[in-house]
Amino acid sequence: MSTQTIPAISVQNIIKRYGDFEAVRGITFDVADGEIFGLLGPNGAGKSTLIRMMTTLIPVTAGKAIIAGHDVSRDSDAVRRLIGVIPQALTSDIDLTVEENLSIYAKLYEVPKATRRRNIDDLLEAVDLTKWRNAQTKTLSGGMRRRLEIARGLVHNPRIFFLDEPTTGLDPVSRVAVWEMLNALKNQRGLTMLITTHYMDEADRLCDRIAIVDHGKLVALDTPMALKASVPGNNVVEVQFTHESPAWPQRLERLAGVTSVESQSAAMYRVLTSNGSLTTTQLVEMAVSHNETLKSLNVQNTTLDDVFVHYTGRQLRDEQIKPVGFIMPPRPGMQP
Amino acid sequence: MQRMWAIVEREMRKFFRSPALMMVSMTLPLVQLIILGHAFGGKIRNARMGVVDYDRGSQALKIHEAFNAVAANIRTFTTVPYQNEQQAREDVRNGKIDGAVIIPAQYSRRVLAGDSPSIGLVVDNTDQVMSGALEAEMQSLVQALNEPIIQPYVVQQITLKIVELYPYVEYMKYLLSGSIALAMYVAVMIGGGMLYIDDKARGVHEGYLVTPITRLELVLGLNIAGAIKAILSGVSLTVIGTLLSGLGVIFHPMALVQLSLLIVAISIAFNGMMFLMMVRVEDPLVPRAMFGVLNTLLFFPSGAISPVSGLPPWLKAIAAIDPFTYAVHGFKSILLKDGGFTAIGPDLGFLTLFGVASLLIATPLFKRTL
Numbered sequence: 001m002s003t004q005t006i007p008a009i010s011v012q013n014i015i016k017r018y019g020d021f022e023a024v025r026g027i028t029f030d031v032a033d034g035e036i037f038g039l040l041g042p043n044g045a046g047k048s049t050l051i052r053m054m055t056t057l058i059p060v061t062a063g064k065a066i067i068a069g070h071d072v073s074r075d076s077d078a079v080r081r082l083i084g085v086i087p088q089a090l091t092s093d094i095d096l097t098v099e100e101n102l103s104i105y106a107k108l109y110e111v112p113k114a115t116r117r118r119n120i121d122d123l124l125e126a127v128d129l130t131k132w133r134n135a136q137t138k139t140l141s142g143g144m145r146r147r148l149e150i151a152r153g154l155v156h157n158p159r160i161f162f163l164d165e166p167t168t169g170l171d172p173v174s175r176v177a178v179w180e181m182l183n184a185l186k187n188q189r190g191l192t193m194l195i196t197t198h199y200m201d202e203a204d205r206l207c208d209r210i211a212i213v214d215h216g217k218l219v220a221l222d223t224p225m226a227l228k229a230s231v232p233g234n235n236v237v238e239v240q241f242t243h244e245s246p247a248w249p250q251r252l253e254r255l256a257g258v259t260s261v262e263s264q265s266a267a268m269y270r271v272l273t274s275n276g277s278l279t280t281t282q283l284v285e286m287a288v289s290h291n292e293t294l295k296s297l298n299v300q301n302t303t304l305d306d307v308f309v310h311y312t313g314r315q316l317r318d319e320q321i322k323p324v325g326f327i328m329p330p331r332p333g334m335q336p
Numbered sequence: 337m338q339r340m341w342a343i344v345e346r347e348m349r350k351f352f353r354s355p356a357l358m359m360v361s362m363t364l365p366l367v368q369l370i371i372l373g374h375a376f377g378g379k380i381r382n383a384r385m386g387v388v389d390y391d392r393g394s395q396a397l398k399i400h401e402a403f404n405a406v407a408a409n410i411r412t413f414t415t416v417p418y419q420n421e422q423q424a425r426e427d428v429r430n431g432k433i434d435g436a437v438i439i440p441a442q443y444s445r446r447v448l449a450g451d452s453p454s455i456g457l458v459v460d461n462t463d464q465v466m467s468g469a470l471e472a473e474m475q476s477l478v479q480a481l482n483e484p485i486i487q488p489y490v491v492q493q494i495t496l497k498i499v500e501l502y503p504y505v506e507y508m509k510y511l512l513s514g515s516i517a518l519a520m521y522v523a524v525m526i527g528g529g530m531l532y533i534d535d536k537a538r539g540v541h542e543g544y545l546v547t548p549i550t551r552l553e554l555v556l557g558l559n560i561a562g563a564i565k566a567i568l569s570g571v572s573l574t575v576i577g578t579l580l581s582g583l584g585v586i587f588h589p590m591a592l593v594q595l596s597l598l599i600v601a602i603s604i605a606f607n608g609m610m611f612l613m614m615v616r617v618e619d620p621l622v623p624r625a626m627f628g629v630l631n632t633l634l635f636f637p638s639g640a641i642s643p644v645s646g647l648p649p650w651l652k653a654i655a656a657i658d659p660f661t662y663a664v665h666g667f668k669s670i671l672l673k674d675g676g677f678t679a680i681g682p683d684l685g686f687l688t689l690f691g692v693a694s695l696l697i698a699t700p701l702f703k704r705t706l
Contacts, residue, residue, distance in 0.1 A: 057546060
């Protein structure tokens, strides 16, 4: 079989058990060469457990993870040479300089001395940290440290890059900067990337394909566009009435194009529709006919939030506040 | 090997970036050396001894003269006259005086009659150092009073002549061996144990584990770095401590060689022991909680502050497997006795074997995964 036909990552019915609890329950997917693949799910869904099995950090209970043709359980050393990993927590040495951090990791990967310096120079340029190369890491901002970690994961020119929630804890500007940098790295180096995230916009913006994971199971897998198209209704209408009435849901369901109505809070509803403009017009007329005024009205296209709700029956944001199911045993100092 | 040395390089760069660790590792032993060395090193001076004289005869006067001689020369105590025994006892009890001598009525008459009179000594035996010093001084004084005025023709008294092999060793010098070992222990505990667990908790090890580094390379890298930190701490405290204590042994080349070997062996032993204890620990609180307990458990039975021979059997059993014991013995042999390789050979052997054995047990216990 030629290397072109081998998927960069092939996960086959993989399972991880902690005692009686099954954190990952038989997930299967392939990631093609050069693809950015997203694992989307709330905290505790099993994303980090899955990525840790693929990166040889924790043993696989059952099933297989094949990375660039190498089984993580049988040929972990070969896997480690081919992958770059950015863990969830910021783990660069704060007492070392930016360059020292990269240099130590280059040595851990046995990057030849002749190419080590050039690799580091190129990476510092790519992550825009050249002028900070001699700065102690403790003096960097969170966004800069995350960029340093990304450079660190690439110091040995890996084929496949695993990023576990790469923008968690970053401000919006830094998040966008990281996205742009990852896109640029993908284009320049032809990297295959697997990213876990619980940010919908991140998955939407970065990923070629997205796997939605919930309670250790794969509930959906496709491109962001196809996932959104798979949700009945092309538009989302969010409406808030001035007065609450138990009749609103039924009245909304009767409007043209409406496929589902979801109560958000008091007198506020989220309506999925296949015809946003017609539904909106009828909604306004219906309100007038019942002598009701609208507090707010918002029409938008289907988002990955809607996709997540459609496939899991829950809001991702709620899950972030009240995580359910198994959460990877917290190690001290690790970010939640 | 490059990967192993990368771990060593990382650890040492961090170590030299944070000189606080070096300072912290030496502060406790140095403070202990200086404070304890001076606190326990001196003899009792100018204690206050109450004297209740119910006799006031010629023989009692001899006792007063002997007391005056003590106050003027050796100065172990000065006397405070009392009128009655009850008051003197009460003042010993409440700490106004350190002891009281009671010369009973008819003392002089009974001495002259050869009637074996007694002198009373009241001491506060909750303070064993003070009471011991006063008792010893009084014993010596009474012995002098008992000397016959006319020596018998045949003297049958047996005397003991003490030959001291080494010059008088002040307590600070005695304590120095333990202080150097303690500095190395603190360096290993903080620089090895605590930082190792902190790194684990911060996810630094997770970063290592996704690289191709092998378990052995990682274990050796961490331990070599830990041993180097302990060596630096040991060398620093040896130099500072010997200069503070007035020991010139570090200027003798052979002693330097012996000290170097001993310090390396201790580093291997302490670091191996610490790594074995920490290899499966995840919680950063554990090494901090263990610090004091281990310090007490390992330092005090080692002979660092009092001889091992005076310990109860169960503590002697701990001392027998405690690397501190061999570290302290080795340092004392070099610093105080110029014992040579014959004296430190068993210490070097035990410490090296202990360290290697600890690492051999710890290595398979070290998890290559999370």
